[in-house]
Amino acid sequence: MPQLEVNVDHIATLRQARLIDEPDPVTAAALAELAGADGIIVHLREDRRHIQDRDLRLLRQTVKTRLNLEMAATPEILAIALEVKPDLVTLVPEKRQELTTEGGLDVARYKAPLKDYIKELQSAEIYVSLFVDPKAAQIEVAKAVGADCVELHTGTYAEAITVAEAETRFQELLTAARQAQQLGLKVKAGHGLNYRNIKRFQGRTEFAEYSIGHSIIARAVLVGIERAVREMAALINP
């Protein structure tokens, strides 16, 4: 059965809008787990625009499912990951000016440094996922640098305007997922997935997990986080 990891960054975005102590992403994570989330994701960005170091450290103590730390492959965040030891990390590209992660990590370009970086994380028993575009060359290199998993960037699928374009982008995701599976990589999908576009994934065995943040938190603001998580989980496993 495919699983659902819930990203709680935007609970922290709301908190940071006032620079006070609520709402707390640690509380949101606990409620998401009670509602059936299989994992909790946070992105500790270099500019700390939403998740703070304190959130990560507390989540390490409280998350009962698994904690997925999204991070840029920098020395500062590596040191934090090695100390806090999340269950897994997802390496993503990061730009200060972006509103959210804009594209997959160019693993082909950073092959040599990534290999060492991944080895260091794995030697601390941290499972490593790479967030990549659904492109054959990127997936091949992801395997070559020793990743355990790839998370396929679903952004172009989510942003498709016509039904025909969405179908084309979805087929690209399927092809990439099958290639990664054949190479022995675990396959996840994420970015821009919502309560409508997730339906095309129903019944697909190519994807082991979905990483979803914004649409769940946006719904949670109106209907509560437990209901929002349950409704997404029900769409993933109808």
Ligand code: PXP
């Ligand atoms: N996966 C990765 C690697 C991401 O960077 C993000 C955004 O933080 C997500 C999944 C979740 O995307 P969204 O918030 O659009 O659901």
